[in-house]
Amino acid sequence: MQRIGNFALGALAGFVLFVAQAAQAQVLLDSDRGVFSLHGVLAPIMPGVVQVLVEFEQDTAGRRQQQSDRYSDPNQPPSEEEDGRTGSGAVIDAERGLIVTNHHVVESGDRIIVRLSDGRELEAELVGSDQSTDIALIRVSERNLTQLPFGDSESLRVGDFVIAIGYPLGLEQTVTLGIVSGLSRQTRSLEYEDFIQTDAAINSGNSGGPLVDTQGRIVGINTLILSEGGGGSIGLGFAVSERIVQAVVQQLEDYGEVRRGRIGVSIEDLTPDVAEALSLRITQGAMITEVHANTPGMAAGLRAGDIVVAANGDAIDSAGDLRTFIGLAGPNATITLRILRDGESQDLVVKLEPPSVRAVDLHLFGASLASLPESHIAAQRGIKGFLITGVEPDSPAAAADLQSGDVVEFVNQQPVDSLEALREELGRVKGVAVLDILRGNRVLRRVVRQHGGG
Numbered sequence: 468m469q470r471i472g473n474f475a476l477g478a479l480a481g482f483v484l485f486v487a488q489a490a491q492a493q494v495l496l497d498s499d500r501g502v503f504s505l506h507g508v509l510a511p512i513m514p515g516v517v518q519v520l521v522e523f524e525q526d527t528a529g530r531r532q533q534q535s536d537r538y539s540d541p542n543q544p545p546s547e548e549e550d551g552r553t554g555s556g557a558v559i560d561a562e563r564g565l566i567v568t569n570h571h572v573v574e575s576g577d578r579i580i581v582r583l584s585d586g587r588e589l590e591a592e593l594v595g596s597d598q599s600t601d602i603a604l605i606r607v608s609e610r611n612l613t614q615l616p617f618g619d620s621e622s623l624r625v626g627d628f629v630i631a632i633g634y635p636l637g638l639e640q641t642v643t644l645g646i647v648s649g650l651s652r653q654t655r656s657l658e659y660e661d662f663i664q665t666d667a668a669i670n671s672g673n674s675g676g677p678l679v680d681t682q683g684r685i686v687g688i689n690t691l692i693l694s695e696g697g698g699g700s701i702g703l704g705f706a707v708s709e710r711i712v713q714a715v716v717q718q719l720e721d722y723g724e725v726r727r728g729r730i731g732v733s734i735e736d737l738t739p740d741v742a743e744a745l746s747l748r749i750t751q752g753a754m755i756t757e758v759h760a761n762t763p764g765m766a767a768g769l770r771a772g773d774i775v776v777a778a779n780g781d782a783i784d785s786a787g788d789l790r791t792f793i794g795l796a797g798p799n800a801t802i803t804l805r806i807l808r809d810g811e812s813q814d815l816v817v818k819l820e821p822p823s824v825r826a827v828d829l830h831l832f833g834a835s836l837a838s839l840p841e842s843h844i845a846a847q848r849g850i851k852g853f854l855i856t857g858v859e860p861d862s863p864a865a866a867a868d869l870q871s872g873d874v875v876e877f878v879n880q881q882p883v884d885s886l887e888a889l890r891e892e893l894g895r896v897k898g899v900a901v902l903d904i905l906r907g908n909r910v911l912r913r914v915v916r917q918h919g920g921g
Contacts, residue, residue, distance in 0.1 A: 515613035521576035555633035555676030561614035568675030595719030599658035618684030620709035633676025643668040662705040669704035728798035728819030731762020753789040777805035833862020851884035877903035
């Protein structure tokens with residue numbers, strides 16, 4: 468009992484200190500009413516948070532069956548209007564009518580409507596969308612808009628207060644408060660991840676809405692929740708970091724797509740047990756397992772066994788960190804990698820190049836897919852499908868024994884002989900996919916199941 472009492476007193480003292488500091492800074496104190504409130508921070512920016520309504524033509528019934536928030540709540544029916552899907556968005560450029568939202572909100576839609584907080588409805592056009600980061604950019608012609616400023620996600624610390632704004636479960640604009648629960652989270656839901664984890668309540672319909680700091684600046688775009696049995700928020704929400712959002716938005720605005728480069732290596736996480744086996748003094752990084760011939764990585768002098776610990780001065784703690792860094796750098800960027808080789812660190816300069824295989828920017832439970840090159844032996848035999856170019860360690864794809872080099876011919880017994888067919892079939896996947904693949908001269912069937920809770 469004494470222990471509980473001491474804990475309660477400590478918590479109370481911490482809260483009193485927080486209140487005192489907030490009052491001194493005049494951030495949360497509403498002196499007119501004598502209460503602490505975030506209203507003064509939120510009132511100027513809330514008109515810049517919009518509801519995004521996506522409509523489908525009557526002849527695309529199959530696409531209408533896609534989940535409203537397939538990353539947020541895969542096992543529950545979507546909260547959506549008839550023949551449509553709903554999400555949220557944030558105005559990031561009022562002069563040009565630019566609004567950021569999630570790719571999975573606008574994916575495959577035939578018509579996009581933006582509903583402002585004052586009730587106005589505006590038709591929007593899709594500027595560009597990127598499935599690998601789940602970010603999309605849309606534009607409206609209206610210029611009488613409220614713009615949200617961007618903050619700096621790199622300056623966030625665990626414990627910082629953050630606020631989620633959006634339109635969950637068909638409700639009007641809704642605000643929830645929480646803290647930053649974790650930074651640089653990897654959930655294996657997307658190809659490129661640098662999630663901000665928060666306990667601010669995020670539910671179906673919040674997707675695409677902003678996560679803001681206590682100065683009203685966007686630090687992330689709410690994208691994903693993890694929950695038991697596919698239910699609503701249990702305090703495990705994830706937002707794409709401002710760092711990724713701004714990089715992707717710039718490319719979507721410039722090109723209508725994200726153009727990524729490659730260095731031509733295979734990588735995996737450096738884990739503590741591997742580090743111990745190799746007698747390394749570090750326990751985190753991205754370990755190069757293969758350097759492909761005639762690639763920028765080989766030209767720069769990278770070798771199998773090198774451990775990448777930094778890129779352009781930014782720490783690289785995992786294979787996912789390096790993959791995301793390269794994915795945001797652009798196809799012609801020059802980067803400096805700090806590696807550990809034979810116990811010594813050195814810097815190598817690598818100039819990225821566009822992928823030699825036309826990437827389709829799609830993935831399935833940890834397997835990256837690309838168009839089948841005409842030079843591939845399967846293509847020369849008249850086979851149509853898509854090439855698996857990489858498999859995330861410990862992913863559902865890896866658990867199902869999918870391998871780089873496999874050719875996917877059928878998804879759930881449907882042929883994927885075109886990009887349109889592949890996108891359509893992947894859009895219908897709801898937690899499990901049956902793949903018919905070609906591996907060498909063998910035809911195999913693999914069942915891929917998404918990890919539980921996501």
